[in-house]
Amino acid sequence: MPAQTIIFEPDDKYNAFLKVCNKPSHTNGKLAGITVAVKDNISTSGIETTCASKILKGYVPPYDAHVVGLVKQAGAAIAGKTNMDEFGMGTTTENSAFGPTLNPRDTGRVPGGSSGGSAAAVAAGMVRMALGTDTGGSIRCPAAFCGIVGLKPTYGRVSRYGLIAYANSLEQIGPMGKTVSDVSTLMGVIAGYDRHDSTSQNKPYDHIPRADIKGLKIGIPAEYFGKGVDPQVAAVVKKAIGRLEELGASTVPCSIPSMEYALAAYYVTCTCEASSNLARFDGVRYGPAADTKKSWHDAYQEVRSAAFGTEVRRRIMLGTFALSSGYYGKYYSKAQVARENVRKDFQRIFQEVDVIAGPTMPTIAFRLKEKSDPLSMYLADILTVPANLAGIPAISVPCGKSEGMPVGLQIMGRHFEDERVVDVAYAYEQAVN
Amino acid sequence: MAEEETQVIVGLEVHCQLDTKSKLFCGCSTDYRSDGPNTHVCPICLGLPGAMPALNKRAIEYAMKVAKALNCEIVNESEFSRKNYFYPDLDKAYQITQYDKPLAEGGYLEIESDAGGEKKIRLTRIHVEEDPGRLVHMGNVERGKYSLVDYNRAGVPLIEIVSEPDMRSPKEARKFLNKLRATLEYLSVFDSEKEGSLRVDANISIKGHERVEVKNITSYKGVEKALTFEVTRQKNLIRRGQRIERETRHFLEGRGVTQSARSKEQEHDYRYFPEPDLRPLRVKSWVDGIVLPELPDARRERFMAQYGCSLNHARTLTGDLKLANFFEKVVSSDPKGLSPLASTWIADTLIGELNYRDMGLDPVDPESIAALVRLLKAGTITDKSGVEVLRVMLDQRLKKEKTETPDAIVTRLGLTKTTGDTGAIAAAIEEAINDNPKALEDYRNGEGKAINFLVGQVMKKTRGKADPAELNRMLNEALKKRGA
Numbered sequence: 001m002p003a004q005t006i007i008f009e010p011d012d013k014y015n016a017f018l019k020v021c022n023k024p025s026h027t028n029g030k031l032a033g034i035t036v037a038v039k040d041n042i043s044t045s046g047i048e049t050t051c052a053s054k055i056l057k058g059y060v061p062p063y064d065a066h067v068v069g070l071v072k073q074a075g076a077a078i079a080g081k082t083n084m085d086e087f088g089m090g091t092t093t094e095n096s097a098f099g100p101t102l103n104p105r106d107t108g109r110v111p112g113g114s115s116g117g118s119a120a121a122v123a124a125g126m127v128r129m130a131l132g133t134d135t136g137g138s139i140r141c142p143a144a145f146c147g148i149v150g151l152k153p154t155y156g157r158v159s160r161y162g163l164i165a166y167a168n169s170l171e172q173i174g175p176m177g178k179t180v181s182d183v184s185t186l187m188g189v190i191a192g193y194d195r196h197d198s199t200s201q202n203k204p205y206d207h208i209p210r211a212d213i214k215g216l217k218i219g220i221p222a223e224y225f226g227k228g229v230d231p232q233v234a235a236v237v238k239k240a241i242g243r244l245e246e247l248g249a250s251t252v253p254c255s256i257p258s259m260e261y262a263l264a265a266y267y268v269t270c271t272c273e274a275s276s277n278l279a280r281f282d283g284v285r286y287g288p289a290a291d292t293k294k295s296w297h298d299a300y301q302e303v304r305s306a307a308f309g310t311e312v313r314r315r316i317m318l319g320t321f322a323l324s325s326g327y328y329g330k331y332y333s334k335a336q337v338a339r340e341n342v343r344k345d346f347q348r349i350f351q352e353v354d355v356i357a358g359p360t361m362p363t364i365a366f367r368l369k370e371k372s373d374p375l376s377m378y379l380a381d382i383l384t385v386p387a388n389l390a391g392i393p394a395i396s397v398p399c400g401k402s403e404g405m406p407v408g409l410q411i412m413g414r415h416f417e418d419e420r421v422v423d424v425a426y427a428y429e430q431a432v433n
Numbered sequence: 434m435a436e437e438e439t440q441v442i443v444g445l446e447v448h449c450q451l452d453t454k455s456k457l458f459c460g461c462s463t464d465y466r467s468d469g470p471n472t473h474v475c476p477i478c479l480g481l482p483g484a485m486p487a488l489n490k491r492a493i494e495y496a497m498k499v500a501k502a503l504n505c506e507i508v509n510e511s512e513f514s515r516k517n518y519f520y521p522d523l524d525k526a527y528q529i530t531q532y533d534k535p536l537a538e539g540g541y542l543e544i545e546s547d548a549g550g551e552k553k554i555r556l557t558r559i560h561v562e563e564d565p566g567r568l569v570h571m572g573n574v575e576r577g578k579y580s581l582v583d584y585n586r587a588g589v590p591l592i593e594i595v596s597e598p599d600m601r602s603p604k605e606a607r608k609f610l611n612k613l614r615a616t617l618e619y620l621s622v623f624d625s626e627k628e629g630s631l632r633v634d635a636n637i638s639i640k641g642h643e644r645v646e647v648k649n650i651t652s653y654k655g656v657e658k659a660l661t662f663e664v665t666r667q668k669n670l671i672r673r674g675q676r677i678e679r680e681t682r683h684f685l686e687g688r689g690v691t692q693s694a695r696s697k698e699q700e701h702d703y704r705y706f707p708e709p710d711l712r713p714l715r716v717k718s719w720v721d722g723i724v725l726p727e728l729p730d731a732r733r734e735r736f737m738a739q740y741g742c743s744l745n746h747a748r749t750l751t752g753d754l755k756l757a758n759f760f761e762k763v764v765s766s767d768p769k770g771l772s773p774l775a776s777t778w779i780a781d782t783l784i785g786e787l788n789y790r791d792m793g794l795d796p797v798d799p800e801s802i803a804a805l806v807r808l809l810k811a812g813t814i815t816d817k818s819g820v821e822v823l824r825v826m827l828d829q830r831l832k833k834e835k836t837e838t839p840d841a842i843v844t845r846l847g848l849t850k851t852t853g854d855t856g857a858i859a860a861a862i863e864e865a866i867n868d869n870p871k872a873l874e875d876y877r878n879g880e881g882k883a884i885n886f887l888v889g890q891v892m893k894k895t896r897g898k899a900d901p902a903e904l905n906r907m908l909n910e911a912l913k914k915r916g917a
C-alpha cells in the first residue's frame with residue numbers, strides 16, 4: 001500500500017516535543033493515520049534521539065527500536081520525539097537538558113516524569129497516543145499528573161530492543177493515551193516476542209477491554225494509604241475503589257512489608273545498571289569533543305562532566321560506588337535480595353486477590369522546582385517502584401481531582417495479566433464517564 | 434641456588450577465538466580479516482545505544498565441545514557479567530564476559546612433561562566472552578597523532594581457558610599451548626592460522642616469591658620466549674637479593690622482553706555485575722548430545738598401533754591436525770609398506786626442512802611426498818639424494834615455480850643410485866685417496882675416523898649417488914690394496 005503523509009504542526013506550548021516531524025508518512029493498518037509520539041529514549045531511524053541529554057545531541061540512530069517498527073507497520077505516523085528527564089532519571093521532566101515540559105492542566109506544575117513529554121502531548125491533545133518508558137514509574141507518574149492513561153506492561157512483554165537503556169532489569173516500554181481503549185490498542189501493537197531482546201517473552205497481547213469485573217478481588221495494601229500519602233489523594237482513590245466495589249468487585253486489605261526496602265533496592269539497582277549503560281558516552285563517538293587535545297581519560301572526564309546533567313552524574317557516581325569492589329556485597333547483592341522479597345510479597349498477595357489497587361502517586365503534580373532536593377523526589381516514587389522491582393503489570397487511570405489536579409488510580413496485576421489490569425481500568429473509566 | 438629453591442611455577446590464561454560463522458551476540462560475519470575496517474559491524478557489535486545482545490548458540494556449543502574434550506564439568510547454571518572499563522576499542526565501555534558463574538569448571542589437559550612421560554595440567558575454568566575491537570595507533574603510542582578504531586573484531590566469540598599453576602618451565606607452557614591448539618583444531622572450533630586468533634596471559638613465579646602476570650602474548654613461540662625472559666629476570670633479582678614485585682608486565686614481542694605496565698593499569702576495578710540483558714545459561718543437558726571426534730591422544734595411540742610409528746614420531750605427527758591428516762594421505766596407498774619410512778621422513782626431515790624455510794605444510798601435496806618415499810623404499814635413490822630431491826621440491830613450491838615430480842627431479846639431476854656402476858665409484862675412490870694423502874696416513878696409523886672423511890669425499894664426488902654399503906666395501910678394499 002502506498003505511504004501517505006499527514007501534516008503535523010502542533011502548538012507545543014508545553015515543550016512536550018524535542019523534535020516534531022511535520023510531515024510524517026504512514027501506511028494502512030490498525031493505527032492508520034494515528035499520530036503517535038515517541039519518547040526520546042526510544043531509537044528512531046533517521047530521527048535524532050537524545051534522551052534529553054547534551055551528550056547525545058546530534059545522534060541519529062541508524063535503526064528503529066523494535067516497537068517503533070511495529071507502530072509504523074500498524075500504519076501510525078511518528079509525530080516526533082518527546083521530552084523527558086535526561087536518560088529517564090527523574091520524576092518531573094525538569095531534568096531535561098532542553099528545558100522542562102509544563103503540565104497542560106496547570107502550567108505552573110510539572111507533568112511528572114520521566115515520560116513527561118509524552119504525557120503532556122497526549123493530555124494537550126497534540127497526539128492521540130504516545131510511547132513512554134517506565135523504569136520506576138515513568139509512565140504511570142506523568143499519566144497520573146496529566147490526567148491520562150498509562151500502562152507499564154509486564155517485564156518481558158514488550159521488546160526493549162532500541163530503548164536506550166537506563167536500568168535494563170527494571171524498565172519497559174509502554175503505551176499512553178487518553179482512554180483505556182487507546183492504551184489497549186497500542187499495547188496490542190507493541191507487545192510480543194522479539195528475538196533481539198533475550199528477556200522478551202512470547203506473550204502477544206490480543207485483547208479488547210471488557211468492563212465486567214463482577215467477582216473481582218482487589219487487594220488494598222495498607223502501605224499505599226499510609227505515611228507520606230497525601231490524605232486528599234488517598235480519599236479520591238478510596239472513592240474510586242468504592243466505585244469498583246459498586247461494579248461487583250470486593251476488596252481485601254493486605255500488606256507489602258518489603259516496601260520498607262523497595263526504594264533503596266530500586267535506587268541501588270538502577271544506579272548500578274545506569275553507571276555501566278552510560279559509560280559508553282565518551283565525547284568521541286557521542287557528544288561534543290573535548291575543547292583541547294588531551295589524553296583519552298582526561299578528555300573523557302572533561303566531556304562527561306560538562307555534557308551530563310547533575311542528576312545523571314549523581315546516579316552514575318552512586319552506581320559506580322555501589323558496584324566497586326568491597327561494596328558490591330553491601331549494596332548490589334543486598335538490593336537483589338530485597339527485590340526478591342518484593343516479588344515474594346506480591347506472589348503471596350496474588351494468591352488471594354486478582355489485582356492490587358492504590359494511588360499511582362502520593363501527591364498531585366508538584367509545582368515547578370518544588371522538588372529541588374533529590375531525596376524528596378526519590379520518595380515520590382515509592383508507590384510505583386514495587387511493580388518494577390517485581391516485573392508485574394501496572395496501569396494508571398485518572399480517577400478524580402484534588403486541588404483541581406488529576407489523581408491517578410493504580411491497578412497492579414499478576415505477571416502477564418496485563419489484560420486484567422486494563423479491564424479494571426476500563427471498567428472504572430466506563431462507569432464514571 | 435639449589436634446584437629446589439628456583440622452582441618455576443607457571444599458569445596460563447589462554448584466549449582463543451571460536452571459529453563460528455557469526456559473532457557472539459549479533460549476526461555479523463567473523464570473516465573480516467581480508468576486508469576493510471568497520472565493514473563487519475551492526476548496531477549490536479558497535480554498542481549503539483539501545484542495541485541488545487542475542488546469544489549465538491553455536492558459540493556455546495563450540496565452547497561446550499572444548500569443555501567436554503578437556504574433561505571439564507559444565508555447570509548447572511552459568512551467567513554472563515559485565516566487566517566495566519574504559520578503552521576506545523571497547524564500544525560499550527564494558528565487555529560481556531563470565532565472572533563468578535563460568536560455563537565450565539575443572540578438567541585437565543595431558544602434556545609430555547620435561548621429565549618425560551605424561552603429565553596432567555589441571556584447568557580451573559572455561560568461560561565465554563566477546564572480543565573487543567582493535568586500535569591502530571598512527572605513529573608511536575605515546576606521541577602518535579591519533580589512533581583509529583576498527584570494530585570488525587568486536588563481538589567475535591572467545592573462550593578463555595584458565596589453567597592451574599601446574600607447569601614447571603617455559604617449555605612445558607609451550608607444550609601445553611601446542612597440545613591445546615591441536616585439541617581445539619581436532620574439534621573444528623578454532624583456526625590457529627588466523628592472525629590474532631590466540632592470546633595468552635601467563636602467570637609466572639619462582640617458588641616462594643611474588644607472582645608476575647605477563648600480558649599481551651600473541652604467538653605460540655612468544656609464550657616460551659616471554660617466560661624464559663621472566664625466569665632469567667626473576668632469578669637474577671633473587672640472586673641479587675632483590676624483591677620480586679607483584680605486578681603486570683607486557684611482552685614486547687619484537688624485542689623479546691617484558692616491561693612493567695604502568696601502575697595505573699594495575700588499579701582496575703572492573704565492577705562486575707550480572708548482564709541484565711541476557712538470561713542465565715542452563716545448558717548442562719546439551720552435553721550428552723555432543724559427540725567428540727578422535728582427539729590427539731587417541732590418534733597418537735592409533736598411529737603407533739596401526740602404522741607402527743615410534744612414540745616420538747606419533748606424538749609429532751598427531752600434534753598437528755593438518756600434519757596427521759597429511760601423513761595418513763601419504764601412506765594411504767600402501768600403509769604397511771610406506772609407514773616406516775614415511776613417519777621418519779615426515780616427522781623429522783620434512784618438518785625440519787619446512788621450519789628451515791619458515792614454510793607451512795599447505796603447498797606440499799601428499800602425493801609427491803608419497804612418490805618420494807616410494808623411491809626411497811625401492812632403493813632407487815640414497816637418503817642423501819632423497820633430501821636433495823625434497824629440498825628441490827620445497828624450493829619450487831616456496832618460489833612458486835613450476836613443480837616437478839620426485840621422479841623427474843631424480844632423472845634431471847641424475848640422482849639414481851649408482852649400484853653396480855663400480856667403475857665410477859672406483860675412480861672416485863682413487864681420486865679421493867690421491868687427493869688426501871694425510872687421511873691415508875692417519876688411517877695407516879690406526880685412526881679409524883679417517884675412513885669417515887674419505888667416505889664423505891667419495892660421496893661428494895659421486896654427488897651422493899653411491900650406495901653407502903657398496904662404497905664402504907670398495908673403499909676398504911682400496912685401502913687394503915695400499916697396504917693399510
Ligand SMILES: [Zn+2]
Pocket residue numbers: 456459460461473474475476477478479588
Ligand atoms: Zn554485529
